[in-house]
Amino acid sequence: MIPYGRQSLDQADIDAVMAVLQSDWLTQGPAIERFEQAMARRCQAGHAVAVCNATAALHIACLAAGLGPGDRLWTTPNTFLASANCGRYCGAQVDFVDIDPLTWNLDAVALAAKLEKAERNGTLPKVLVAVAFSGQSCDMREIARLSERYGFTVIEDASHAVGASYAGRPVGCGEFADMTVFSFHPVKIITSAEGGMVLTNRPELAQHLQRLRSHGMTRDAEQMSEPSHGPWYYQQVELGFNYRITDLQAALGLSQLNKLEGFIARRRELASRYNRLLNGLPLTLPGLQPEAESAWHLYVVRLRLDEISLDHRQVFEGLRAAGIGVNLHYIPVHLQPYYCDLGFAQGDYPQAERYYAEAISLPMFPSLSDEEQEYVVGQLQRLLEE
Numbered sequence: 001m002i003p004y005g006r007q008s009l010d011q012a013d014i015d016a017v018m019a020v021l022q023s024d025w026l027t028q029g030p031a032i033e034r035f036e037q038a039m040a041r042r043c044q045a046g047h048a049v050a051v052c053n054a055t056a057a058l059h060i061a062c063l064a065a066g067l068g069p070g071d072r073l074w075t076t077p078n079t080f081l082a083s084a085n086c087g088r089y090c091g092a093q094v095d096f097v098d099i100d101p102l103t104w105n106l107d108a109v110a111l112a113a114k115l116e117k118a119e120r121n122g123t124l125p126k127v128l129v130a131v132a133f134s135g136q137s138c139d140m141r142e143i144a145r146l147s148e149r150y151g152f153t154v155i156e157d158a159s160h161a162v163g164a165s166y167a168g169r170p171v172g173c174g175e176f177a178d179m180t181v182f183s184f185h186p187v188k189i190i191t192s193a194e195g196g197m198v199l200t201n202r203p204e205l206a207q208h209l210q211r212l213r214s215h216g217m218t219r220d221a222e223q224m225s226e227p228s229h230g231p232w233y234y235q236q237v238e239l240g241f242n243y244r245i246t247d248l249q250a251a252l253g254l255s256q257l258n259k260l261e262g263f264i265a266r267r268r269e270l271a272s273r274y275n276r277l278l279n280g281l282p283l284t285l286p287g288l289q290p291e292a293e294s295a296w297h298l299y300v301v302r303l304r305l306d307e308i309s310l311d312h313r314q315v316f317e318g319l320r321a322a323g324i325g326v327n328l329h330y331i332p333v334h335l336q337p338y339y340c341d342l343g344f345a346q347g348d349y350p351q352a353e354r355y356y357a358e359a360i361s362l363p364m365f366p367s368l369s370d371e372e373q374e375y376v377v378g379q380l381q382r383l384l385e386e
């Protein structure tokens with residue numbers, strides 16, 4: 001089976017992890033800070049805080065933004081559950097903004113209209129989670145403008161977008177978002193097995209994120225309510241978590257980061273080959289927004305169902321039967337039973353629902369060969385012509 005995504009590991013990655021195993025530190029050692037600093041440098045960000053996964057990163061980013069009960073978080077329905085769940089962890093209400101039919105990202109025009117209405121009703125969000133779907137940022141320039149106008153915090157969920165850029169600068173640089181979250185899950189662009197990170201340019205947010213990742217504890221005298229009792233002393237100044245990443249994971253992430261540019265180059269090459277090979281088939285190909293350079297975590301096509309005889313499920317199953325591990329990103333979050341129980345229903349976000357009825361994620365990962373890709377295209381073509 002050709003999977004839709006897979007990690008690329010080599011001997012250097014294995015050696016990096018082995019070196020940590022043979023060192024004095026398995027967790028909270030020097031590799032974590034090195035990984036953080038290297039990511040901050042690569043992304044031109046002031047601060048980076050590594051945690052155990054991107055879901056935890058989203059959770060503490062929301063808390064650092066001050067999100068709590070009575071507040072609202074908005075995001076896109078076309079995302080992984082975690083982009084919405086982080087709001088629920090904080091006791092906030094979650095609401096969605098429909099997607100742009102071209103890029104399949106949160107639609108900044110729909111956002112502007114919804115904000116205008118929310119201002120009249122007193123239901124403005126405190127946080128917007130702008131997901132860089134498939135590796136391509138949203139219209140971040142417009143989102144940043146709206147955040148100034150309406151006063152919400154922008155968290156870019158760039159779990160798909162390590163190594164991407166926007167407006168000529170790396171995603172994570174903080175020009176258009178208060179905080180940026182990355183995932184290092186094995187299907188993503190680079191991996192630390194499990195791992196996540198928050199990048200920000202605001203020192204007070206970075207300090208808060210560091211405390212939240214480790215029980216709300218501090219050893220910094222300036223953050224304490226009274227003078228230190230001695231060298232052993234620490235204080236818990238708020239409720240935090242154990243969201244730490246291990247040194248083993250950070251060493252793997254750092255080693256992977258050395259290969260990021262090559263991974264991105266191959267993903268871009270595969271994307272342009274798909275664009276060329278699929279041209280002319282009854283498909284809608286990914287729409288690009290001019291300011292964004294995608295990291296191409298996913299390559300999604302939409303079936304033009306009125307031009308083919310098989311239905312969506314038959315094409316999907318036909319590809320699986322041909323040994324191609326296609327997938328579907330994403331089931332609209334608002335249609336999950338948990339969110340339906342909160343009042344959402346079919347029909348709420350028609351663009352995301354229509355997308356879901358047509359989308360298929362094709363294999364996309366750096367070690368996918370040209371021949372494998374041609375096989376995928378050939379099988380897809382066969383099914384579309386059936």
Ligand SMILES: *Cc1c(COP(=O)(O)O)cnc(C)c1O
Pocket residue numbers: 053054055056079080082083131157159160183184185195196
């Ligand atoms: C993978 C993913 C997450 C969660 O990442 P983990 O590191 O697995 O917690 C969050 N948001 C999006 C958009 C993702 O794709």
